[in-house]
Amino acid sequence: MLLLHTSDWHIGRSFHGTGLLESQRAVLDQLVATVRERGVDAVLLAGDVYDRALPPADAVRLLDGTLAAIRAAGAQVVMTSGNHDSAVRLGFGGALMAGSGVHLRTDPDRLAEPVLLEGRDGERAAVYGIPYLEPRHLGQAWGVDPHHTPVMREAVRRVREDLDARRADPDAGPLASIVLAHLFAAGGAGSEGERDIGEGEHLDGTGQDPEALVGTLGQVPVSVFDGLDYVALGHLHGRQTMAEYVRYSGSPLPYSFGEWRQEKGGWLVHVADGAVTGVEAVDWPGGRQLAVLAGPIAELLGSAEHAWAEDRWVQVTVTDDERPEKALERLRSRFPHVLVFRHEPAGGRRERERTYAQALREAPSDLALTTGFVHHVRERAATEEEAALLDEALSAARGQEARA
Known part of the structure; x- marks a missing residue:
């Protein structure tokens, strides 16, 4: 039997x-x-x-x-x-x-x-x-x-x-x-x-x-x-x-x-x-298989070592110090079935551990405060263009306040 x-x-x-x-x-x-x-x-x-x-x-x-x-x-x-x-x-x-x-x-x-x-x-x-x-x-x-x-x-x-x-x-x-x-x-x-x-x-x-x-x-x-x-x-x-x-x-x-x-x-x-x-x-090797990947985004996108994961459901952890711009979109260009995305800097998250209240107290200017907020939430520093837009918005707000 x-x-x-x-x-x-x-x-x-x-x-x-x-x-x-x-x-x-x-x-x-x-x-x-x-x-x-x-x-x-x-x-x-x-x-x-x-x-x-x-x-x-x-x-x-x-x-x-x-x-x-x-x-x-x-x-x-x-x-x-x-x-x-x-x-x-x-x-x-x-x-x-x-x-x-x-x-x-x-x-x-x-x-x-x-x-x-x-x-x-x-x-x-x-x-x-x-x-x-x-x-x-x-x-x-x-x-x-x-x-x-x-x-x-x-x-x-x-x-x-x-x-x-x-x-x-x-x-x-x-x-x-x-x-x-x-x-x-x-x-x-x-x-x-x-x-x-x-x-x-x-x-x-x-x-x-x-x-x-x-x-x-x-x-x-x-x-x-x-x-x-x-x-x-x-x-x-x-x-x-x-x-x-x-x-x-x-x-x-x-x-x-x-x-x-x-x-x-x-x-x-x-x-x-x-x-x-x-x-x-x-x-029974049926259905789509899984893959767990980790590393800097350039290595994940460029290395032939990860070709085996291209048709799998993927959990990926990017270890760059700063969260790469459009990271998930770029990763899905190679791994279209990414289901879980994480950003965990290889050097740890000491800067992220600072509370926003601490950053508020330590910011030397309004612009530093707002760009710091972008960095804190997005895990990537504001670009020059973004900083210029924030500066412009702050100037307009100050002018409106002065006229009030």
């Missing part, structure tokens, strides 16, 4: 104001091609299917088409909800969809009801889908401390109880245990692309700052999953191995410039004789 572990599709997400739907379509087409070419039996999608609780219509259409394509390629789907999803909305129609081979696990009360898969050669696996668990609500309902680790331990206890009962059946035969979960595993490497799932309340995309970075309060030790054959994690966007068979697939696309060096894809999980026998990476 061959399983494909993926997560964090975030369908409908934008990147610095730029829509990513076509890039998402391209990479999901590559995922479907992997299913078809490798003969995948089931796709495991570990949460954050959508980017927000109320996804736009075109995001819903893309998910619908992708699920249909996966089924047409011969694989079933087991899908859970993440902290970006609305569990209720994502889970709508789950009972009907199960009959077509798309299995939704968005209800915490059903996490111990596995999807029983059988491979082409008779291998069997019990796939348990643990959706994102909100600890404040479930801690009280389950009678455990309202924090991520106790709640996840209780969820896994329920999974083990069901699994042990199934394996105790003398007629059951070998049965591999596969668990999907959406969480921050202790020791995982996060990025600015993930929303914090610390101890703050979070429900249906509300209750926390959506721009917050990943914190530490919500981390769950990997030991919670000891003894399970494979744990398919979602939430962190970098593909990584937490233990031999506890892994993050990462997101199929980079969703922050902090992810620009990551190789994106998923994991192919091999199952035989009731156990996981191997895991291999599969890469």
Whole structure:
């Protein structure tokens, strides 16, 4: 049996104001091609299917088409909800969809009801889908401390109880245990692309700052999953191995410039004789890639060393002492997809650290004050022509004041 572990599709997400739907379509087409070419039996999608609780219509259409394509390629789907999803909305129609081979696990009360898969050669696996668990609500309902680790331990206890009962059946035969979960595993490497799932309340995309970075309060030790054959994690966007068979697939696309060096894809999980026998990476280089550049503007525009970044989404930092004139316009003449521009002088910003109130007190003349303001705000000194215009405006203002 061959399983494909993926997560964090975030369908409908934008990147610095730029829509990513076509890039998402391209990479999901590559995922479907992997299913078809490798003969995948089931796709495991570990949460954050959508980017927000109320996804736009075109995001819903893309998910619908992708699920249909996966089924047409011969694989079933087991899908859970993440902290970006609305569990209720994502889970709508789950009972009907199960009959077509798309299995939704968005209800915490059903996490111990596995999807029983059988491979082409008779291998069997019990796939348990643990959706994102909100600890404040479930801690009280389950009678455990309202924090991520106790709640996840209780969820896994329920999974083990069901699994042990199934394996105790003398007629059951070998049965591999596969668990999907959406969480921050202790020791995982996060990025600015993930929303914090610390101890703050979070429900249906509300209750926390959506721009917050990943914190530490919500981390769950990997030991919670000891003894399970494979744990398919979602939430962190970098593909990584937490233990031999506890892994993050990462997101199929980079969703922050902090992810620009990551190789994106998923994991192919091999199952035989009731156990996981191997895991291999599969890469999907779909969509426009990212680049992070820094240096003096002349070097950025003139060096052949940066040719590789010309067709990528770019974050660029100009290190000239003064902000170059028309810097962004000039950079886009070579890198048309610049999304983030920064000016950070190589020598630091000692002059910028002076407050405007200090500059006001120290200015020897009105002209020095106004040209100093231009320099302070624009990070580039006023030109001779600009200084002359300011001087002319000041003279006119003084004359008008004298006549008043």
